[in-house]
Amino acid sequence: MTVQTHTQHTEKSAGDIDTLDMVAQRLDQAAHTASAMTQLSTQGVTLSLDGAYQVQDASVARRFARGEHQLGIKMGFTSRAKMQQMGVNEMIWGPLTSGMQIEEGGTLDLANFIHPRVEPEIAFLLKKDLCGPVSFTEAMDAVEAVAPALEIIDSRYRDFRFSLHDVIADNCSSSGFVVGQWRRDLTQLDNLGMVLEMDGAAVEFGSSAAILGNPWRSLVAAARLASERGRVLKAGWTVLAGAATAARPLTAGNYIRLQCEALGDVEFRVRDSRAAATAA
Amino acid sequence: MMLKTDKIEIVAKQLRQAAASGKPCAPVRSLLPDGDIEMAYKVQAINAQHGRDSGRRVCGYKIGLTSPVVQQQLGVNQPDFGVLFADMCVADSGEIPLNAVLQPKVEVEVALVLERDLDMEMPTVTDLIRATAFVLPAIEVVGSRVQNWDISIVDTIADNASSGLYVLGNSPKKLDGLDLSLCGMTLRRAGEPVSTGVGRACLGHPLSAAAWLARTLVKLGEPLLAGDVLLTGALGPMVNVNPGDRFEARVSGLGSVSVGFAAA
Numbered sequence: 001m002t003v004q005t006h007t008q009h010t011e012k013s014a015g016d017i018d019t020l021d022m023v024a025q026r027l028d029q030a031a032h033t034a035s036a037m038t039q040l041s042t043q044g045v046t047l048s049l050d051g052a053y054q055v056q057d058a059s060v061a062r063r064f065a066r067g068e069h070q071l072g073i074k075m076g077f078t079s080r081a082k083m084q085q086m087g088v089n090e091m092i093w094g095p096l097t098s099g100m101q102i103e104e105g106g107t108l109d110l111a112n113f114i115h116p117r118v119e120p121e122i123a124f125l126l127k128k129d130l131c132g133p134v135s136f137t138e139a140m141d142a143v144e145a146v147a148p149a150l151e152i153i154d155s156r157y158r159d160f161r162f163s164l165h166d167v168i169a170d171n172c173s174s175s176g177f178v179v180g181q182w183r184r185d186l187t188q189l190d191n192l193g194m195v196l197e198m199d200g201a202a203v204e205f206g207s208s209a210a211i212l213g214n215p216w217r218s219l220v221a222a223a224r225l226a227s228e229r230g231r232v233l234k235a236g237w238t239v240l241a242g243a244a245t246a247a248r249p250l251t252a253g254n255y256i257r258l259q260c261e262a263l264g265d266v267e268f269r270v271r272d273s274r275a276a277a278t279a280a
Numbered sequence: 281m282m283l284k285t286d287k288i289e290i291v292a293k294q295l296r297q298a299a300a301s302g303k304p305c306a307p308v309r310s311l312l313p314d315g316d317i318e319m320a321y322k323v324q325a326i327n328a329q330h331g332r333d334s335g336r337r338v339c340g341y342k343i344g345l346t347s348p349v350v351q352q353q354l355g356v357n358q359p360d361f362g363v364l365f366a367d368m369c370v371a372d373s374g375e376i377p378l379n380a381v382l383q384p385k386v387e388v389e390v391a392l393v394l395e396r397d398l399d400m401e402m403p404t405v406t407d408l409i410r411a412t413a414f415v416l417p418a419i420e421v422v423g424s425r426v427q428n429w430d431i432s433i434v435d436t437i438a439d440n441a442s443s444g445l446y447v448l449g450n451s452p453k454k455l456d457g458l459d460l461s462l463c464g465m466t467l468r469r470a471g472e473p474v475s476t477g478v479g480r481a482c483l484g485h486p487l488s489a490a491a492w493l494a495r496t497l498v499k500l501g502e503p504l505l506a507g508d509v510l511l512t513g514a515l516g517p518m519v520n521v522n523p524g525d526r527f528e529a530r531v532s533g534l535g536s537v538s539v540g541f542a543a544a
Contacts, residue, residue: 079473080472080473190466191464191465191466191530191532192464192532193459193461193462193463193464193465193477193478193479193480193532194464194478195462195478195480202480202481202484205477205478205480205481205515205516206476206477206478206516207464207465207466207473207476207477207478207516208464209464209466209468209473209476210473210476213468213471213472213473244476259462260462261459261462261463261464261478261532
C-alpha cells in the first residue's frame with residue numbers, strides 16, 4: 001500500500017514536470033511569435049507559486065537556448081495598491097534578458113510585441129554580487145550606479161488579464177527595457193518626481209515613492225526573493241525596481257520620454273515594421 | 281419669475297446653512313442656469329463678502345481643477361479658484377477636529393506667498409516670479425457642502441472651490457534653485473504612500489496655475505496683493521480622510537508638512 005502511494009506520487013510528479021515544460025513552451029512560443037494565448041488559470045492549468053516560477057525558469061531557459069543571456073531582473077507588484085489588487089502581500093520578479101534590451105534613444109518594433117505598455121522605473125546597476133537577506137547598507141554598497149528607466153511590459157495572455165501565478169509563469173510580463181544614463185551619485189531616491197510623456201504630452205505623473213515607499217527597498221527585496229529560489233544577483237546586472245505610475249499602451253509612431261528629477265531623461269520611439277512593409 | 285439676484289442669494293444661503301449645520305445639501309446646479317460659471321462665482325462672492333462682514337480676514341486664494349484628469353471629469357478646460365480666510369489656516373503638525381470640514385479629503389500642493397501686488401494688466405509668469413516672496417509645502421483639506429461630493433463645475437465654484445482648511449510648512453524657500461516642475465510629491469498615511477505626484481501635474485507648472493489666477497483676478501478687478509497666500513493646485517490625487525488619520529506630505533526641495541484628524 002505504501003509502495004503504491006509512493007509510485008503514484010512519483011508518476012504524478014513526472015506528469016507535473018511534463019505539464020510545466022509544455023506550459024513553458026507555450027508561453028515562450030507566444031512571446032517569440034508575438035501572439036496572445038489563453039490564461040493558464042482559465043485552461044484548467046493550476047500552478048503552485050513554486051510551479052509558476054518553475055515555468056518561468058523553463059521558458060527563460062528557452063530564450064537562453066536561442067542565444068540570449070541574462071542582463072538582470074525586474075521587480076513587479078512593488079506598490080501596496082497593486083499587491084492588494086492582486087490579493088498578495090509579496091512582490092514578484094523575473095529575469096531580464098539580452099533580447100529585451102532596447103537602446104536608449106532607440107526604436108521598439110511593435111511587430112515583436114502583442115499589446116505592449118510602458119511604465120516609468122528606476123534601475124540599479126550592481127558592481128558586486130548580492131544575495132540573501134541583505135541590509136540597506138549592504139544593498140547600497142553593491143550598487144555602482146542608478147538610472148531612470150522605462151520598462152515595456154507585454155503580457156502573453158489575451159486582454160492583458162492574468163492571475164498571480166499566470167503572470168509569474170509569464171516572466172512577470174517583462175518584454176523590454178530601456179535604461180537612461182547611469183549616475184554614480186546615489187542620490188536620495190525616495191521622492192523623485194517622474195513625468196511620463198507620449199509624443200511630447202505629459203500623460204502620467206508620479207514619484208519614486210510609489211515604489212515601496214523607496215526604490216532601495218525593492219533592491220533589498222530582490223536580493224531576498226532571488227535567494228529564496230537559490231539565485232544570486234550578479235555584479236554587472238541591472239535591477240528594475242518597479243513602476244512609479246500606471247502603464248500606458250504603445251502605438252506606432254509614439255515618441256516616449258521619461259523625465260525623472262535628479263536622474264534625467266530616457267526615451268525611445270515606437271514603429272511597426274508590419275505597417276511599413278504593407279505600405280511598401 | 282424669480283430674479284437672478286434672488287436665485288444667487290438662495291443658493292449662497294443654502295451653502296452657508298450646510299456649512300453651519302454640518303449637514304451637506306443637495307447639489308445647487310439645478311437652481312442656477314446650466315453651466316453658468318459666472319453665476320457660480322457670484323454665489324461664491326456673496327459668501328466671501330458674508331465672511332468679511334462677520335469679521336473674517338481674506339488672506340489669499342486656492343486654485344482648483346489643475347489636473348487634466350479632474351478637468352475631464354467635470355467637463356471643463358480651465359481651473360477654478362476660491363477664497364482663503366485666515367481662520368482656515370491650520371498650524372503644521374496640528375490636529376483637525378472631525379466636524380471642522382464636511383466630507384474632508386486631503387491633497388498636497390505648492391503654496392506661494394507674495395511680496396508685491398500683481399495689479400498690472402495681464403500679469404505674466406515673470407511678474408509672478410518677481411512678486412513671489414517664498415514657497416512653502418502645503419496640505420489642503422478640501423471639503424464639500426454638497427452631498428456625496430456630487431458636484432458639477434457650477435456646484436464647486438459656488439461652494440468656494442470646495443475649500444476647507446489648509447496647512448502650511450514652516451520653512452520658507454526662495455524660488456531660486458527650486459525645480460517646481462519635476463519636484464516629487466509623496467503623501468504618507470502611517471508611513472504608507474497614499475498619493476504620489478510631481479510639480480508638472482499642476483497645470484504643467486505651479487507657477488502657470490498661479491499666473492492664470494493672477495490674470496483672472498486682474499480681469500475681475502480684484503488683483504492679488506502683497507501678503508496673499510496662493511495654494512496653486514494638487515500635485516497628485518486627493519485622498520479620503522478617516523477619523524484618527526495622520527498625514528505627512530513631502531515635496532522635493534520644499535521639505536515636509538503634516539496634519540492629523542481627531543479620532544472618532
